[in-house]
Amino acid sequence: MSARPPAPYDGELSAEELRERLVGGEIPVAVYGLGKMGLPLAGVYAETAGDVVGVDVDPAVVETVAEGRSHVVGEPGLDELVADQVARGRLEATTDGAAAAADARIHAIIVPTLVTEDDEPDLTTVESVLEDVAAGLAPGDLVIAESTLPPGSCRDVLYPHLRQESGLERGAFGLAFCPERTSSGRALRDIRGAYPKVVGGVDAASTRAAELIYDEITSNEVHAVSDATTAEAVKVFEGVYRDVNIALANELGRLADELGISVREAIDTANGIPVCQLHEPGPGVGGHCIPYYPHFLLSRFEEPMPVMRTARELNDAMPSVVVDRLADELAATGTDLAEASVAVLGITYRPGVEETRASPAIGVIEALREAGADVAGVDPLVDPAEYGARPVALEDLPDESFDGAVVVTPHEEFEAIPWRDLEPMVVVDGRDAVDLSGTGHRQYTFAGSRGGSPPAVDAGEGDGASDASESPEPRRTDGGRDV
Ligand SMILES: NC(=O)c1ccc[n+]([C@@H]2O[C@H](COP(=O)([O-])OP(=O)(O)OC[C@H]3O[C@@H](n4cnc5c(N)ncnc54)[C@H](O)[C@@H]3O)[C@@H](O)[C@H]2O)c1
Numbered sequence: 001m002s003a004r005p006p007a008p009y010d011g012e013l014s015a016e017e018l019r020e021r022l023v024g025g026e027i028p029v030a031v032y033g034l035g036k037m038g039l040p041l042a043g044v045y046a047e048t049a050g051d052v053v054g055v056d057v058d059p060a061v062v063e064t065v066a067e068g069r070s071h072v073v074g075e076p077g078l079d080e081l082v083a084d085q086v087a088r089g090r091l092e093a094t095t096d097g098a099a100a101a102a103d104a105r106i107h108a109i110i111v112p113t114l115v116t117e118d119d120e121p122d123l124t125t126v127e128s129v130l131e132d133v134a135a136g137l138a139p140g141d142l143v144i145a146e147s148t149l150p151p152g153s154c155r156d157v158l159y160p161h162l163r164q165e166s167g168l169e170r171g172a173f174g175l176a177f178c179p180e181r182t183s184s185g186r187a188l189r190d191i192r193g194a195y196p197k198v199v200g201g202v203d204a205a206s207t208r209a210a211e212l213i214y215d216e217i218t219s220n221e222v223h224a225v226s227d228a229t230t231a232e233a234v235k236v237f238e239g240v241y242r243d244v245n246i247a248l249a250n251e252l253g254r255l256a257d258e259l260g261i262s263v264r265e266a267i268d269t270a271n272g273i274p275v276c277q278l279h280e281p282g283p284g285v286g287g288h289c290i291p292y293y294p295h296f297l298l299s300r301f302e303e304p305m306p307v308m309r310t311a312r313e314l315n316d317a318m319p320s321v322v323v324d325r326l327a328d329e330l331a332a333t334g335t336d337l338a339e340a341s342v343a344v345l346g347i348t349y350r351p352g353v354e355e356t357r358a359s360p361a362i363g364v365i366e367a368l369r370e371a372g373a374d375v376a377g378v379d380p381l382v383d384p385a386e387y388g389a390r391p392v393a394l395e396d397l398p399d400e401s402f403d404g405a406v407v408v409t410p411h412e413e414f415e416a417i418p419w420r421d422l423e424p425m426v427v428v429d430g431r432d433a434v435d436l437s438g439t440g441h442r443q444y445t446f447a448g449s450r451g452g453s454p455p456a457v458d459a460g461e462g463d464g465a466s467d468a469s470e471s472p473e474p475r476r477t478d479g480g481r482d483v
């Protein structure tokens with residue numbers, strides 16, 4: 001039986017030896033999860049370490065990668081990287097996680113960590129990967145968790161689970177939390193070094209091993225923190241910061257009508273000093289990062305967290321806020337929302353990203369249907385029918401006649417919408433993404449436009465000139481739900 005490859009954790013290798021073995025392809029790596037983040041990560045590990053097996057439970061994903069193709073859309077450079085690394089035998093793919101674990105010495109976990117219907121962190125997917133890893137774990141191995149986790153998970157869940165299932169003693173293998181600070185659409189750039197890489201181990205040897213490995217992966221610095229829990233907190237804090245600040249922007253955006261200004265213009269101007277970094281108002285917060293991370297704290301600890309809780313509730317209410325604005329604007333034209341036909345433009349949570357988890361469009365569709373409206377959906381990446389909206393192809397929009405539209409996620413394909421050819425309607429633009437001046441449509445831009453127009457500008461006026469004295473009656477600003 002051939003000797004096992006060098007061990008990254010047990011300290012037998014000096015720092016220099018570990019680096020040499022890693023870049024020399026002598027330390028096999030398994031990456032569990034080949035999704036929007038996992039496939040780019042596996043590709044970068046392959047270009048660095050040269051002996052990588054990607055594991056995924058989806059046979060279609062594995063088949064695609066094994067053929068040297070990427071199933072992830074909208075990631076510059078990923079198609080070429082996967083094709084090159086697979087062709088050179090540096091990257092393989094399998095559904096057999098236990099077999100991959102038996103051969104690997106580094107085990108990187110990057111599968112989804114979501115929340116249950118009760119907003120409890122859901123680690124079942126991570127735990128299913130732990131079963132595979134434990135089946136092949138050997139003394140000296142290093143396990144790296146990249147999936148975002150509630151603080152304390154490596155110490156209290158992952159490490160005990162791995163010890164119990166593998167039968168290995170404490171100190172026989174390493175575990176470090178090394179969060180993915182990556183955004184869809186720029187994953188390779190981020191993983192290769194856009195930001196410092198944070199690493200934190202369950203013990204000093206785990207931190208050391210992770211530090212040495214990521215020093216080869218990233219061109220940026222590697223920031224070793226005190227322990228795994230600190231590293232887990234860093235990642236969750238980044239997300240919570242964003243959720244709370246988006247909520248603040250949304251709360252300010254809702255004031256635009258009563259202020260009679262463009263809050264977006266005011267935010268852009270206020271952000272002209274470093275101490276102020278207000279975020280973008282919008283129709284809500286989607287994706288499987290930001291809406292979930294606050295629950296990794298809210299559900300786990302006794303200390304009251306009113307700011308995070310209120311921010312989450314406020315962001316969750318935003319789809320109803322924009323639908324209320326549509327109802328008001330339609331009423332101003334004599335149309336009852338309950339009798340209206342409405343197109344929802346953009347179902348995914350961000351432009352160009354094929355992801356609908358927690359997308360604000362889902363809340364907008366639900367609120368429109370609850371109001372009795374006839375709801376259509378337009379999206380180049382997903383089928384609106386799967387989200388309760390009648391699918392309409394972008395090119396068929398001129399053949400339709402809607403009373404209203406809500407711009408939720410402005411895919412770049414929407415720049416081709418021939419607004420002048422569409423029947424006049426009320427358009428609620430949640431992202432300040434369209435300029436309908438002179439088109440005959442009645443536009444309401446949530447929080448106003450960057451150009452300085454307040455939210456409600458009749459297309460006929462064109463320049464949006466108005467002041468508070470002309471602003472409409474103060475509106476109910478909580479989406480019909482007391483926040
Ligand atoms: N997407 C982002 O912007 C982002 C950014 C930073 C961090 N993250 C973290 O990375 C995690 C993964 O994100 P993603 O966007 O790659 O998710 P994704 O949904 O795109 O991909 C997850 C992949 O894991 C596979 N999978 C599920 N269960 C598995 C199992 N037991 N074994 C092996 N594979 C399994 C799925 O088939 C899928 O291909 C997130 O939950 C988050 O914690 C995501």
Ligand SMILES: CC(=O)N[C@@H]1[C@@H](OP(=O)(O)OP(=O)(O)OC[C@H]2O[C@@H](n3ccc(=O)[nH]c3=O)[C@H](O)[C@@H]2O)O[C@H](CO)[C@@H](O)[C@@H]1O
Nearest residue numbers: 180181182183184246279280282284285286287289290349
């Ligand atoms: C490494 C990692 O975990 N990366 C995550 C990833 O997050 P993500 O891909 O989930 O995308 P986000 O950009 O956070 O957007 C989430 C939702 O919030 C809406 N939004 C956003 C900003 C704003 O000012 N106003 C808003 O309304 C937006 O429309 C969307 O629905 O990248 C972010 C950096 O881009 C990171 O910070 C974030 O940790």
